[in-house]
Amino acid sequence: MNIACIAHDQKKDELVNFTIAYEPVLKDHTLFATGTTGTRIMEATNLSVHRFRSGPLGGDQQIGAKIAENEMDLVLFFKDPLTAQPHEPDISALIRLCDVYEIPLATNLATAEILIAGLSRGDFDFRELAKRRK
Structure with missing residues (x-):
């Protein structure tokens, strides 16, 4: 699954702590993030993150484009x-x-x-069907 991680400045610590706590689940998926958020996640975990621009510089729009192309499965x-x-x-x-x-x-x-609990149970299998309909 392709998962986008975005956090406003006052929520970055919270999202980083979330990725630390759920690293065992997230490691099996492809992560994308806006600029600083992605860097902070990579510094705090062993997760690989594809980084886009920061949100105000177009990162939100880059993730939006992935959504519009049916290439994103979950957004945090x-x-x-x-x-x-x-x-x-x-x-x-x-x-x-x-x-x-x-x-x-x-x-x-x-x-x-x-959502992460559902992801770990396999509840997102419907996304594979959605990708085939593209």
């Missing part, structure tokens, strides 16, 4: 709901694309844990 986007983001339209577009293409999306730790 730890958003900071209390801080205004200068690239809010890009964030909204990314979330909309997840809805349009039925890509599971976690915007907080609680939802991410539920």
Whole structure:
């Protein structure tokens, strides 16, 4: 499965800690991330991460393009709901694309844990069918 990892500045530590905790599950998948988030995950774990640009510099849009091409299976986007983001339209577009293409999306730790539990059980097999319909 292709998994995107994105985190706003105030949530980066939380996402890095999440990837440390779930490294045994995540190691069997292909990870993508926006700039600094990807670097921080690689520094804290033994996970390999394909890095895109930072979110404000187009990284969110690069991940959105992967979603639109049916090349992303899960998005972990730890958003900071209390801080205004200068690239809010890009964030909204990314979330909309997840809805349009039925890509599971976690915007907080609680939802991410539920999705990772499902991933480890094999609940995402439906994504393989979706890729074949492309």
